[in-house]
Amino acid sequence: MAEQTAPRRLDRRRERTRNALVYAAQRLLAERRTDVAIQEITELADVGVGSFYNHFDSKEDLFRAAVAEALEWWGVTMDRLTADLDDPAVAYAQSLRMTGRLHRRHPELSRILLHHGLELAHSDRGLAPRAHRDILAAVHAGRFRTEDPDLALALTAGAVLSLGALLHAQPERDAAVSADLVARGLLQQFGIPAEEAARICSLDLPDLDLVDSTSTAGTTTGQEWHQA
Amino acid sequence: MAEQTAPRRLDRRRERTRNALVYAAQRLLAERRTDVAIQEITELADVGVGSFYNHFDSKEDLFRAAVAEALEWWGVTMDRLTADLDDPAVAYAQSLRMTGRLHRRHPELSRILLHHGLELAHSDRGLAPRAHRDILAAVHAGRFRTEDPDLALALTAGAVLSLGALLHAQPERDAAVSADLVARGLLQQFGIPAEEAARICSLDLPDLDLVDSTSTAGTTTGQEWHQA
DNA sequence: ATTATCTATAGATCTATAGATAATGC
DNA sequence: ATTATCTATAGATCTATAGATAATGC
Numbered sequence: 482m483a484e485q486t487a488p489r490r491l492d493r494r495r496e497r498t499r500n501a502l503v504y505a506a507q508r509l510l511a512e513r514r515t516d517v518a519i520q521e522i523t524e525l526a527d528v529g530v531g532s533f534y535n536h537f538d539s540k541e542d543l544f545r546a547a548v549a550e551a552l553e554w555w556g557v558t559m560d561r562l563t564a565d566l567d568d569p570a571v572a573y574a575q576s577l578r579m580t581g582r583l584h585r586r587h588p589e590l591s592r593i594l595l596h597h598g599l600e601l602a603h604s605d606r607g608l609a610p611r612a613h614r615d616i617l618a619a620v621h622a623g624r625f626r627t628e629d630p631d632l633a634l635a636l637t638a639g640a641v642l643s644l645g646a647l648l649h650a651q652p653e654r655d656a657a658v659s660a661d662l663v664a665r666g667l668l669q670q671f672g673i674p675a676e677e678a679a680r681i682c683s684l685d686l687p688d689l690d691l692v693d694s695t696s697t698a699g700t701t702t703g704q705e706w707h708q709a
Numbered sequence: 710m711a712e713q714t715a716p717r718r719l720d721r722r723r724e725r726t727r728n729a730l731v732y733a734a735q736r737l738l739a740e741r742r743t744d745v746a747i748q749e750i751t752e753l754a755d756v757g758v759g760s761f762y763n764h765f766d767s768k769e770d771l772f773r774a775a776v777a778e779a780l781e782w783w784g785v786t787m788d789r790l791t792a793d794l795d796d797p798a799v800a801y802a803q804s805l806r807m808t809g810r811l812h813r814r815h816p817e818l819s820r821i822l823l824h825h826g827l828e829l830a831h832s833d834r835g836l837a838p839r840a841h842r843d844i845l846a847a848v849h850a851g852r853f854r855t856e857d858p859d860l861a862l863a864l865t866a867g868a869v870l871s872l873g874a875l876l877h878a879q880p881e882r883d884a885a886v887s888a889d890l891v892a893r894g895l896l897q898q899f900g901i902p903a904e905e906a907a908r909i910c911s912l913d914l915p916d917l918d919l920v921d922s923t924s925t926a927g928t929t930t931g932q933e934w935h936q937a
Numbered sequence: 938a939t940t941a942t943c944t945a946t947a948g949a950t951c952t953a954t955a956g957a958t959a960a961t962g963c
Numbered sequence: 964a965t966t967a968t969c970t971a972t973a974g975a976t977c978t979a980t981a982g983a984t985a986a987t988g989c
Binding site: 663 | 744824826827828830857859860863864866867868869871872873874875879887890891894897898
Binding site for chain 4: 938939940941942943944945946947948949950951952953954955956957958959960961962963
C-alpha cells in the first residue's frame, strides 16, 4: 500500500519546478544578482513561493546547485567532444581552447564560472576534476613534464578564469586567438616543445553546434544550459 | 565665519570612525560574510548604527572601499620594496613572488584578493595597474617578448589568484617554493630564457617584516592592513 | 556654535510556514 | 489517496532616519 513504484508524471512535474528554479538562479547568477528575495526568484521561475522550500533549504543551497549543474553540463560536454582523442595532451588542449571560446559563446555561463571559479578549482564536479584527469594522464603518458600536477591544475584554472575576465573587459578581443595563445603557453610550460604546442593548438576543434542544445542524457539529470 | 581651515581633531575623529568600519568590513570580507546586517557591521566596528550613514551609502559602498583599500595598501607596499630595482623584469618577478607569499603571511587579505581578484584584474587601483606598468616597462626595455601585454597581465592575475586558492586548499604546501615556480613559468612565457628565469626567481627578497606594520604615509589615507 | 556620533524606532522588507487548491495515481 | 503546488501572512529581520547626546572649535 505504501510501497509503490515511482509515479513518472509526478516526478517529471517535480523536476520541472526544480529546473525552473535552477534556471532562474542561473540567470540571476549570470547577472551577479544573488542578493535578491526568494520571492523574486520564484517569480522569475513562475512558481509559487512555497514551492521553493519543496526543493531547497535556502538561497545558498539553490545557488550552489545552480553553479554546480551549469559547470557539470559544460564538463560533460567537453568529455563527449574529446572522448575519442588518444593523446591526453591534445584532449587537454582541446578542452582548454573550447572553454576559452565558451566565454563568448555562453557569456552567462562564463560569468558564473568567473564568479565562482576559484572555489570550484578544487571541486570534485565540473571542470576541475576533468582537467586534473587530463593532466595526470598526460604526465603518465610522458607527454607533460611537471613534478607538481596540482600546481599545473591551478595554473590552468587561473588561465581560464583570467582569460574570461579579459574577454569580458575587452568585447572586441578575438576569443579564439587569445584562447589558443593561452593554451599554447600552458602546453609549453608543461614541457611540450614550442613548435608542437603551436601545432596542437591549431588543430581543428569539434563543432560545438552539434552538441550545444542536446541533452547530456547521462548521469546528470538531463540538465543543460538554457540560452536566454 | 562659515569658511574656516579644516579642524584637525574632528577630521581625525571622523577618520577613526571610518577606519573602524572599513576594518570591520575587511574582517567580514576575509570570512566571506558580506551578507550581514549593517547593525552587525557597526557592532563589530564598535560604532553606532547611525554613524554608518555618515560615511557610506550602502553595504556595497563600504565593501567596495574595503577591498580597494586593502589591495591598494599591498600595491603601495610592493612599489616601495621594488622601487630601487633597475630591471623591470626583476621588479615584476619580485612583486609576484612576494604576492605569492602574501597568501600565507596575510591569509585574510589573501581571501579578499581571491574573492574579488578577477573583477579587480582590470581596476585602476591595487595590484593590476602596477603589474601592467611593470610588464609594459619590461617590454619597452626589451626584457619581455610579448605582443599582447593585456593578455600577459591577465595571465599574471590568474596565476596569482589560482596559486592563492591552491595554497588555501593545501595548507601544508610551501608558499615560497610554489610562488617562485609560478613566477619562473611566467617569466619564461614572456621570453626570458629558462636559466635566467631561474636565477631571477632565486634572488633575495626584501624583508617584509621591515615594512609590514608601518604606515604607507603617502597618497593613501594611511590605511594599512590590520592583522587580526 | 558646529560637527559627529549615538540611541531608539517606523516602516519596509524578507523568510518560512500553515492551510487551501490542483494534479496525479490507482 | 497521495503528492506537489499555490496563496496569504505571522513574525523576524533589516534599513534608514529623526532627535538626543557628546566632542570639538573658537
